[in-house]
């Protein structure tokens with residue numbers, strides 16, 4: 203009997219529970235990907251090209267097994283209604299995916315759903331009373347001691363259908379090596395430095411984090427494969443796995459609190475008097491705020507589709523707290539530009555920075571972009587990589603060019619306001635302003 207494997211955010215054949223079951227339980231399997239124009243349009247060029255390259259890589263892996271990836275376009279429920287037999291997929295937990303999959307369930311003859319994309323899928327790690335956690339640390343304590351759901355990951359022996367349907371859309375070269383092969387190389391490279399992860403994970407100039415986020419977003423590698431490969435044997439490895447726990451945590455938060463996709467998770471935070479000044483927003487998006495650490499990060503995002511976690515926090519905080527811009531505006535810009543753009547992770551982190559989400563810390567923590575720069579990029583390695591206009595300043599002056607002596611500026615070829623912007627806003631002023639705005643909203 204034939205079956206359909208509906209690939210979505212699990213573009214791999216290894217450690218893929220739905221694929222394993224479909225190819226074990228049936229004689230022939232159609233490997234199907236449905237192009238959803240709405241999701242394709244929401245992604246910027248870099249993420250779209252990476253998706254297309256990941257589809258080509260999956261197709262190549264299927265070819266080695268004698269089959270092809272079939273591509274169809276349209277509403278998933280209409281497309282799948284035309285396929286007979288059992289449809290297999292791995293669950294996706296965003297509000298959009300849940301609504302879409304609900305429609306599909308009603309249209310198909312039979313379906314089998316698996317959990318393939320998290321260490322612990324949403325709903326698996328809950329409090330004793332069955333409620334979801336809102337704070338990370340207690341969630342983590344339970345997460346680390348909870349057994350994994352065990353499923354057979356071995357691929358079966360089914361024949362794979364050879365029709366390609368409408369074929370994979372064309373795209374430009376991806377910004378990173380795609381597919382499971384690319385993900386495995388990134389994992390190997392990271393294995394050499396994982397034991398120093400706690401020392402270097404906050405250093406954007408070194409850039410020694412795993413860079414596996416886009417692989418996890420598209421599912422070219424599973425988080426359990428990463429865990430199996432690295433193990434928990436050292437402090438560095440445990441510290442890294444704690445980051446994977448954040449990923450599970452935010453997926454679960456959005457699953458149980460879907461309103462947080464559009465509104466503050468915490469009640470009372472929707473009344474903040476955002477300014478949303480278009481000039482400020484444009485300066486932030488284009489890396490022209492006059493704060494080199496912030497500008498370096500925003501330029502990294504637009505040029506590479508990726509930004510270091512430390513600077514994601516600093517730039518997000520700068521937009522929300524310094525410029526008083528609604529976190530949802532920043533969230534949308536990140537979502538469009540990130541190759542790892544993922545609703546649950548992006549929304550959860552933006553709300554954390556804005557103080558409107560799961561953060562246990564109070565809203566009055568405002569990142570200081572100058573001290574963050576001095577602490578995490580002391581030698582200006584990261585700044586120099588992305589902001590050549592200030593590269594000739596020495597390590598002391600590069601974090602706040604406006605404080606540099608006039609002679610140092612002249613020697614570095616900088617005319618503030620001409621060759622590089624003067625700061626968009628004064629830090630002390632911005633801090634007072636945002637504290638007042640939050641206090642007023644919450645009173």
Ligand SMILES: Cc1cc2nc3c(=O)[nH]c(=O)nc-3n(C[C@H](O)[C@H](O)[C@H](O)COP(=O)(O)OP(=O)(O)OC[C@H]3O[C@@H](n4cnc5c(N)ncnc54)[C@H](O)[C@@H]3O)c2cc1C
Nearest residue numbers: 411412413414415445446448449511514543544547548551
């Ligand atoms: C404002 C903001 C927006 C973000 N948006 C996204 C997003 O859209 N997609 C996304 O995958 N991550 C997002 N993150 C989380 C984090 O910055 C990235 O996952 C990380 O920088 C990716 O690089 P890496 O794979 O080298 O991370 P590593 O340090 O190697 O971490 C390994 C993995 O752990 C997970 N992880 C690490 N930090 C976090 C975190 N804070 N929250 C959730 N998971 C985490 C990721 O899956 C990551 O790939 C955001 C963070 C902030 C502050």
